[in-house]
Amino acid sequence: MGNKAWFGGLGYNNKVFIHQYLIIIIFLYSGSDLFQIQRAVALGVAYPERSSLGNKARTPQPLTATTVKTWCPPLPASEVFSLNIVINQFKSKVTSPSISSSYCMNTLRNYGYIINCECGSEVSHITEIILNKLGLNGYIDDEVGNLPWLKKLVLSDNNLQGSIPFSLGSLLHLETLDLSNNQLTGTIPxxxxxxSSLKWLYLHYNYLEGSIPSTLGKLSSLQDLYLDFNMLSGSIPDELGSLYNLLKLHLAENRLSGSLPTTLANLINLISFEVSGNELSGPLPNVKNWSKIEYISVQGNNFEGEVPAEYFNLSSLQYLFISDLHNSHPFKLPHSANVSNLYGLVLRNCSITGSIPEFIGQISSLIHLDLSYNTLTGTIPESMKSNMIYMDLSYNNFSEIDIPVPDLDLNLFACCCCQSSKTTEPYMLQPPEMMKANFPGKKPKFYNLFINCGGEETYFNGTRYDADNETTRFHSISSKRNWAFSFSGDFFTPTVNTSDYYTKRVPCKISNSQSSIYESARLSPVSLNYYAYKLYKGKYNVTFHFAEIVFSKDYDRLRKRVFDVYIQGKRELRDFNIRDQAGASDRAFNVTIPTEVNNSIMHIHMYWAGKGSWVNAPNFNGPLISAISIIPDFPVGGEKLSPWLVALITVASFVIVLLLLLTIAWLMGWLDDEELKEEIQVGENIDEGKSGSTTRTTDQATEDKDEIKAEMNIDKDQHHNITVAVKKLSHRYKGKINEIVKGEIYNLKSLEDKNLIRLWDAHIGEHQQLLVYEYMEKRSLASVLFDSDKSELSWKDRFDICKGIAMGLKALHKRPRGKIVHGNIKTANILLNEHYQAKLSDFGLAKVYSEEDQFSVIKAETTKGYLAPEYFQLSEPTTETDIYSFGVVFLEIVCGQQNKVRKSKQETVFLLDEVHSYREEKLLKLVDKSLEGEFKDREASNILKLAKMCTDIAPTVRPDIADIVSVLSGKKTINEIRSQSLKASNDVGADASTSMEKC
Structure with missing residues (x-):
């Protein structure tokens, strides 16, 4: 081997001889996106002629072994060029020096990142690039494939985006490739x-899609293959069975399907096998030849059949995790085994019957045992009193529990079929028997239930929620004895401060006026059950209140909480992810599901089926719930009603009848417009068209008004009213309302952002369509700017309004569950509360505007000057047309005048034309004169420059809403987002040119 030198130095001066490694430590800076020669010129790098490099540049030649030298030969010009290109595509807060051919002999140390080189007799080569955990942005350039002597490439734990370069395949000396924990997309090349030299391949925790390439089966030297926690699909290729040197195969948490290849039985050196959290089916893997295996996890799939006896004869096995096997017939465990090194054994929900074999209790190393959710019978063997720390035998059919197990976390909830001994406690029985044992002779007397899961007793929307802050292990019955909970799984944590593990409490971050129920939550490692007892027979609606309050940090983005929700034994939600459904952490998301009670018991079961994050403390990745409400979907009866309840029902019935009569009279035009006082029914069930029980009282409404003010009752006892705004949609859209708005209404109601108007409710009827919104005291921005004394808006108010509506539009455009195009942004649709906080309204209706009577809408809006020029050529609004309208609004706010001003019948002046005629340094002349001496030059200049960019005639040049928010927040400059917009526009132009050339 030749001498090895590490770039950089160890603090010695230039006269010191370096015999081993010199460390190059470089600081990276954000590179340009030019072509190779252009980039070389910009970096001051001489771009080598590829033809002059010959085979030496393309096919690495062996380094000549030499004696120890006091210096390193220069790097080849091709490697200097490629290395500069690669490192300058990474974006960092600090700047890196350019790499020159003499860097191998550089003795200066730059604290930062490590790049290693190896010295030969005449030439040096780059052999290692190690840039992990540095918070790098950017992408991996194709030029990395032109570093032919590279042996180690480690870019893990950064924020790199883009795809994995195909050119990596030319690095024939590469032994380690670690790109894990980034945001890489695309397919695996x-x-x-x-x-051919690769030994360790780590691509886990990215967003890679597509299938696993069968070509990976050619990597005969490969020892570790980590592809878990991506979005890979398809089947596992048979060719992976040819990796005879493979030690670790990790494919968990993808979307893989089909059966496991039978060729995997050939992996005789395998020590770790992880495929949990996929959609794999068929039989479990054949492990007969896996004599060295230590870890097997196949949880959260659709595997079928029994657990083969060979699994219990793997002498090296330390952990075996199997769950949720699909079997038509239960099976029994073998009577004997050879697994003396086993530490953890999970056989949850596998249709296992019969008694627990004696050998399980005889495994001295076993500390964690989970046999829950099976149909095990008999008793617990005497040998189970071993060294185990945790044992879960819940939800089985044992005949009796006669053996106490001291100093053990033992979960025996619902583990017995009957109460046959003095040691069988009520909580050990199945739920029906459990209720009889706890409540003998009691008849049902409850028809609703409200639980603040993990928290204290509280009031939410006028309703009292029971406390659920018990931290007892595994189960508890409420003080009212009308409900209970149980959970299974182990947190693998010390037993002190157990409340930190069973319940979570955080400072409220939910943007909700009544958010007390979201400050706490109950969580479970595996299974969380709630039982509501003594309920009347009938139909009910169960509402789940969720908010992800545990995974709320930036570094939690790779952690996934995925679980199933069952009601009365029926799976209602599968692979449910709170954060995905809510759109972010610390955001509320509610789900209402109908069900039925026939035997006085309602069973709610939340179950972690092995999906989501299995590594990184999987014990905290199980079900989490903030609150549960159970409300009857039938007239309350069955017992003598109290006088006040009879009176309430009578009054409510009268009000409903009166409401219907007044609504009919109003629709028929029988009531005077100026004196109309009416009840508008808006609690309608949209799916079935049935009337609900919530009413709003209007203060003013006329047929020719599109919006009316009303009061909304939010308390079932009718003690709390809030003021709301009721928007009447045009009759010409009623056909589309039934098809489109009904499909969008639940999405709109779930949107909760401080800069978006809250949609409280809706009424969708044959002759009337109403949307009930949050009421804003100052009404629209248009009325404040143009219809009244605009001097009441200070510069601070106007700047905050600009920032607020930008954040509101960002919430729509960057919505994780799918962007929402507003389609109708104007000052009339920006509403202000009493503190001049701005909120966007009228969003979510773009489909209505674009699907029916489109031209008339365009014509009406165009006269106001808010629509982008390309709107006439498009079939529907886009995010780019939103940005254009948004820019017009910016101008009107800062300038204090409408975009379109008609000076005479023959002359109309547009503010937009005036703005685009000004040079940037003159834009401040356009600021509203009433703000002179008050506004801040930099803020006003930024907004006006943004307005010009937003209203550019070319859609691709307009800035992204996230960049606009960054400028207003001081995180980016105008020049930064301008260069990004131009780059994006050039990229689009280049793509278009390429397409034309191909044509």
Whole structure:
């Protein structure tokens, strides 16, 4: 081997001889996106002629072994060029020096990142690039494939985006490739199968899609293959069974399907096998030849059949995790085994019957045992009193529990079929028997239930929620004895401060006026059950209140909480992810599900089926719930009603009849417009068209008004009213309302952002369509700017309004569950509360505007000057047309005048034309004169420059809403987002040119 030198130095001066490694430590800076020669010129790098490099540049030649030298030969010009290109595509807060051919002999140390080189007799080569955990942005350039002597490439734990370069396949000396924990997209290049020297391949925790390339089966030297926690699909290729040197195969948490290849039985050196959290089916893997295996996890799939006896004869096995096997017939465990090194054994929900074998209690190393959710019978063997720390035998059919197990976390909830001994406690029985044992002779007397899961007793929307802050292990019955909970799983944590593990409490971050129920939550490692006892027979609606309050940090983005929700034994939600459904952490999301009670008991079961994050403390990735409400969907009866309840029902019936009569009279035009006082029914069930029981009292409404003010009752006892705004949609859209708005209404109601108007409710009827919104005291921005004394808006108010509506539009455009195009942004649709806080309204209706009577809408809006020029050529609004309208609004706010001003019948002046005629340094002349001496030059200049960019005639040049928010928040400059917009526009132009050339 030749001498090895590490770039950089160890603090010695230039006269010191370096015999081993010199460390190059470089600081990276954000590179340009030019072509290779252009980038070389910009970096001051001489771009080598590829033809002059010959085979030496393309096919690495062996380094000549030499004696120890006091210096390193220069790097080849090709490697200097490629290395500069690669490192300058990474974006960092600090700047890196350019790499020159003499860097191998550089003795100066730059604290930062490590790049290693190896010295030969005449030439040096780059052999290692290690840039992990540095918070790098950017992408991996194709030029990395032109560093032919590279042995180690480690870019893990950064924020790199883009795809994995195909050119990596040319690095024939590469032994380690670690790109894990980034944001890489695209597919896994098939060229990676050409890396004949590769031993360790780590691509886990990214967003990679597509199938696993079969070419990976050619990597005969491969020892570790980590592809878990991506979005890979398809089947596992048979060719992976040819990796005879493979030690670890991790494919968990993808979307893989089909059966496991039978060729995997050939992996005789395997020590770790992880495929949990996929959609794999068929039989479990054949492990007969896996004599060295230590870890097997196949949880959260659709595997079928029994657990083969060979699994219990793997002498090296330390952890075996199997769950949720699909079997038509239960099976029994073998009577004997050879698994003396086993530490953890999970066989949950596997249809296992019969008694627990004696050998399980005889495994001295076993500390964690989970046999829950099976149909085990008999008794617990005497041998179970071993060294185990945790044992879960819940939800089985044992005949009796006669053996106490001291100093053990033992979960025996619902583990017995009957109460046959003095040691069988009520909580050990199945739920029906449990209720009889706890409440003998009691008849049902409850028809609703409200639980603040994990928290104290509280009031929410006028309703009292029971406390659920018990931290007893595994189960508890409420003080009212009308409900209970149980959970299973182990947190693998010390037993002190157990409340930190069973319940979570955080400072409220939910943007909700009544958010007390979201400050706490109950969580469970595996299974969380709630039982509501003594309920009347009938139909009920169960509402689940969720908010992800545990995974709320930036570094939690790779952690997934995925679980199923069952009601009365029926799975209602599968692979439910709170954060995905809510759109972010610390955001409320509610789900209402109908069900039925026939035997006085309602069973709610939340179950972690092995999906989501299995690594990184999987014990905290199980079900989490903030609150549960159970409300009857039938007239309350069955017992003599109290006098006040009879009176309430009578009054409510009268009000409903009166409401219907007044609504009919109003629709028929029988009531005077100026004196109309009416009840508008808006609690309608949209799916079934049935009337609900919530009413709003209007203060003023006329047929020719599109919006009316009303009061909304939010308390079932009718003690709390709030003022709301009721928007009447045009009759010409009623056909589309039934098809489109009904489909969008639940999405709109779930949107909760401080800069978006809250949609409280809706009424969708044959002759009337109403949307009930949050009421804003100052009404629209248009009325404040143009219809009244605009001097009441200070500069601070106007700047905050600009920032607020930008954040509101960002919430729509960047919605994780799918962007929402507003389609009708104007000052009339920006509403202000009493403190001049701005909120966007009228969003979510773009489909209505674009689907029916489109031209008339365009014509009406165009006269106001808010629509982008390309709107006439499009079939529907886009985010770019939203940005254009948004820019017009910016101008009107800062300038204090409408975009379109008609000076005479023959002359109309547009503010937009005036703005685009000004040079940037003159824009401040356009600021509203009433703000002179008050506004801040930089803020006003930024807004006006943004307005010009937003209203550019070319849609691709307009800035992204996230960049606009960054400028207003001081995180980016105008020049930064301008260069990004131009780059994006050039990229689009280049793509278009390429397409034309191909045509």
């Amino acid at each position: 098939s060229s990676l199968g050409d890396l």
